[in-house]
Amino acid sequence: AQKITQxxxxxxxxxxxxxxxxxxxxxxxxxxxxxxxxxxxSGEMIFLIYQGSYDEQNATEGRYSLNFQKxxxxxxxxxxxxxxGDSAMYFCAMREGFGFQKLVFGTGTRLLVSP
Amino acid sequence: xxxxxxDPRHKITKRGQNVTFRxxxxxxxxxxxxYRQTLGQGPEFLTYFQNEAQLEKSRLLSDRxxxxxxxxxxxxxxxxxxxxGDSAMYLCASSLxxxxxxxxFGPGTRLTVL
Numbered sequence: 001a002q003k004i005t006q007x008x009x010x011x012x013x014x015x016x017x018x019x020x021x022x023x024x025x026x027x028x029x030x031x032x033x034x035x036x037x038x039x040x041x042s043g044e045m046i047f048l049i050y051q052g053s054y055d056e057q058n059a060t061e062g063r064y065s066l067n068f069q070k071x072x073x074x075x076x077x078x079x080x081x082x083x084x085g086d087s088a089m090y091f092c093a094m095r096e097g098f099g100f101q102k103l104v105f106g107t108g109t110r111l112l113v114s115p
Numbered sequence: 116x117x118x119x120x121x122d123p124r125h126k127i128t129k130r131g132q133n134v135t136f137r138x139x140x141x142x143x144x145x146x147x148x149x150y151r152q153t154l155g156q157g158p159e160f161l162t163y164f165q166n167e168a169q170l171e172k173s174r175l176l177s178d179r180x181x182x183x184x185x186x187x188x189x190x191x192x193x194x195x196x197x198x199x200g201d202s203a204m205y206l207c208a209s210s211l212x213x214x215x216x217x218x219x220f221g222p223g224t225r226l227t228v229l
Contacts, residue, residue, distance in 0.1 A: 004157075035217065043204060045158070045220035052215070091157045095216070101146060102171055103218060105157025 003027065004092050004106035011111050013082045020067070021077040021109045023092030029053075032096040034075040035103065036066065039089040048090075051075055082113045117141060119221035121207050127227045128197055135193045136224045140209030147190050148218060149182055150206040151175065158206055164190060165212075197228045 005024045013019040025034065036048040051059045051066045059066040067076040079086055089110050093103040120139045128134050140147050146165050150158035161180070163171040166187040176182075179197075184190040194201055204225050208218040 033215070037220075042222070043225075044222045045206065045208070047217045047219060050215050050217055093157070101148070101163050101165075101210075101216065102160035102173070103148075103150075103158070104160070107155070108157055 003096075003104045004094055006092055006106035006109050008109045009107075011109055013079075013111065013113055015084060015113055015115050016081055018078060018080045019082055019111065021079070021090050021092075021111065023075045023077065023106060025073050025075060025092075025094050027073075027094065027096045029096045032094055034066070034068070035093040035095070036064070036075075036077045037091045037093060037105075038086075039091060039108070041088070045091070049077065079111075084113050084115065087111060087113045119207055119209050119219055121205075121221040121224050123224055124222060125225045125227075127229065129229050130199060131196055133193065133195045134197060134226065135191055136205055136207075136226075137189060137191050138207030138209075138221060139189045140207070141219060142188075144209035144211050144219075145187070146210045146212065146216070146218075147184055148208040148210070149190070149192050150208065152204040152206055152223070153202075161192075194226075197226075199228050202226055202228045 032053045034051045038046045049061045049064045065078045089108045091108045093105045122137045148163045149161040152158040164184040179195045182192045204223045206223045208220045210218045
């Protein structure tokens with residue numbers, strides 16, 4: 001079974017609009033962390049936001065927020081006020097268990113922001 | 116620039132040759148990771164170091180792959196007897212121990228095996 005599922009291969013949004021990128025995960029661990037990364041065409045993975053499984057509040061970092069619904073095992077990324085520079089691939093990732101460090105990534109969603 | 120650096124950025128080699136990649140992590144980071152990314156996929160974990168100790172290895176890391184971090188600073192990833200299936204982007208990341216332990220990635224080394 002896929003650990004991380006991103007069902008949207010591509011998303012389009014107009015500049016200044018908000019967009020939600022979906023991510024669902026599968027784990028039986030109680031302790032885990034969820035991450036979102038941005039990968040522009042240059043190839044470098046840029047860390048955006050983190051949510052711990054025990055965090056009660058949804059994480060926010062500037063224009064990025066994470067809509068964490070633990071019971072549904074979803075961790076959707078919300079980008080507010082989209083900018084042209086937000087056009088990129090976006091990956092959801094999970095680190096599961098205590099003491100394990102590897103990240104498991106989804107297949108990504110390509111976001112295109114139009115003027 | 117104080118981010119993660121990787122060298123070379125691109126490598127073209129012929130099947131059967133050996134290649135070695137280098138990663139320099141963010142200086143105060145004690146953890147270092149190697150991932151591989153093929154076209155249309157997310158990165159896949161290969162291996163992880165805490166200081167100089169290699170603590171996790173993926174089953175993806177065949178006997179032809181070896182990674183070292185001799186002094187707990189930079190790391191090398193060597194692929195022996197390269198195969199066309201090794202063509203991919205090899206990403207290095209580093210992190211500092213902690214609750215969040217977010218990993219910061221380098222620009223990657225793109226390997227093409229002819």
